[in-house]
Amino acid sequence: MVTRQPRRPRAGMPRLPTRWLMTDERMGKDLWRALLRLPRGGGVVFRHYTLPADERRRLFARIRRITRSRGLMLIRAGTMRMAGEQGVHAQRGGGWVTWPVHSIAEARQARRVGAVAVFVSPVFATRSHPGASTLGARRARLIGAVAGAPPIALGGIDEVHFARLAGFQGYAAIDAWMA
Numbered sequence: 001m002v003t004r005q006p007r008r009p010r011a012g013m014p015r016l017p018t019r020w021l022m023t024d025e026r027m028g029k030d031l032w033r034a035l036l037r038l039p040r041g042g043g044v045v046f047r048h049y050t051l052p053a054d055e056r057r058r059l060f061a062r063i064r065r066i067t068r069s070r071g072l073m074l075i076r077a078g079t080m081r082m083a084g085e086q087g088v089h090a091q092r093g094g095g096w097v098t099w100p101v102h103s104i105a106e107a108r109q110a111r112r113v114g115a116v117a118v119f120v121s122p123v124f125a126t127r128s129h130p131g132a133s134t135l136g137a138r139r140a141r142l143i144g145a146v147a148g149a150p151p152i153a154l155g156g157i158d159e160v161h162f163a164r165l166a167g168f169q170g171y172a173a174i175d176a177w178m179a
Contacts, residue, residue, distance in 0.1 A: 017043035018170030034177035107146035122155025
């Protein structure tokens, strides 16, 4: 098996963010507050998978204007290419490639595709996935280490939890940025 090293971003792209916002349709108008609360140099993974194509493009363009003005990185999830994306999530593509990992097998897959960062989840219980089983900090760290790319903790994480969580490059959240 050939193992790839994490892809390096193009020249001029920002450093890997340590704070991330995962967007989705459930956020509603709280999306705008969350974008403003995310610290400069943070990252946004634009998901909004269920929106019709034209509406999704318009929303992405509006978010792109905000991310540019605030010095935030913008990664696109889903298969529809978007003008101004700086990378892709859960697939190969241009710019940064990030990858979701929930297991050792997915961590190995992230290593094979050369992901520059992996979102390890769910570390703890989340409001967005009630009742879902969680990895816990120890297992999440192990999975992140297998991926061979900086691990980003996702699932029930905020600044307080992250301060007590060793072994992660940063964290991603939805609710933490809306509170």
